[in-house]
Amino acid sequence: GQNIDQPTEMTATEGAIVQINCTYQTSGFNGLFWYQQHAGEAPTFLSYNVLDGLEEKGRFSSFLSRSKGYSYLLLKELQMKDSASYLCAVRGKTGANNLFFGTGTRLTVIP
Amino acid sequence: DAMVIQNPRYQVTQFGKPVTLSCSQTLNHNVMYWYQQKSSQAPKLLFHYYDKDFNNEADTPDNFQSRRPNTSFCFLDIRSPGLGDAAMYLCATSGRVSENEKLFFGSGTQLSVL
Numbered sequence: 001g002q003n004i005d006q007p008t009e010m011t012a013t014e015g016a017i018v019q020i021n022c023t024y025q026t027s028g029f030n031g032l033f034w035y036q037q038h039a040g041e042a043p044t045f046l047s048y049n050v051l052d053g054l055e056e057k058g059r060f061s062s063f064l065s066r067s068k069g070y071s072y073l074l075l076k077e078l079q080m081k082d083s084a085s086y087l088c089a090v091r092g093k094t095g096a097n098n099l100f101f102g103t104g105t106r107l108t109v110i111p
Numbered sequence: 112d113a114m115v116i117q118n119p120r121y122q123v124t125q126f127g128k129p130v131t132l133s134c135s136q137t138l139n140h141n142v143m144y145w146y147q148q149k150s151s152q153a154p155k156l157l158f159h160y161y162d163k164d165f166n167n168e169a170d171t172p173d174n175f176q177s178r179r180p181n182t183s184f185c186f187l188d189i190r191s192p193g194l195g196d197a198a199m200y201l202c203a204t205s206g207r208v209s210e211n212e213k214l215f216f217g218s219g220t221q222l223s224v225l
Contacts, residue, residue, distance in 0.1 A: 033213060042216035043200065067157040087153070099214060
């Protein structure tokens with residue numbers, strides 16, 4: 001089966017750094033994705049990791065440890081517009097595009 | 112801009128009355144997906160098409176059907192909606208079957224069942 005865990009909610013201050021963790025237990029692993037979803041809108045792609053280590057993209061970075069079944073999304077210099085849900089998703093099977101999503105972490109950025 | 116378009120944005124139907132949700136894409140992607148997302152829950156894959164090849168998830172209820180008449184369009188038919196089917200329905204596309212291929216999502220249709 002597939003199990004993906006994320007904290008339900010987080011709050012952070014504008015300008016600060018926040019780390020959103022994701023742990024997973026899946027039958028097979030072929031990559032981990034992070035998506036951002038504002039309320040009532042479509043998820044939008046943020047990052048992809050398939051090898052261990054850190055991927056940096058502007059204010060957003062994502063880390064993966066396959067041996068630990070663990071990833072985090074790091075958001076720097078937080079802005080009010082970063083208030084959204086952040087979804088961790090794992091691709092389990094080779095050759096299949098199906099993504100299994102976590103329930104998401106709702107991040108609230110406060111002034 | 113190339114994109115994934117879902118209509119309508121909000122859909123209200125009555126208990127047991129069939130409803131169809133539509134999705135179109137201008138990305139010319141081979142793969143199209145339908146996800147169901149209930150409030151505060153993870154998006155759950157219902158089925159996907161690779162070209163015309165239909166792939167149903169094992170736990171998708173028979174009440175849910177899908178059609179893909181051509182590359183650009185995909186429909187989700189709910190034959191007899193129940194109260195538990197009220198959710199956001201997300202359509203997504205991807206270009207090919209590859210590990211790093213990301214999904215592009217439409218803005219979703221929020222379905223209410225009265």
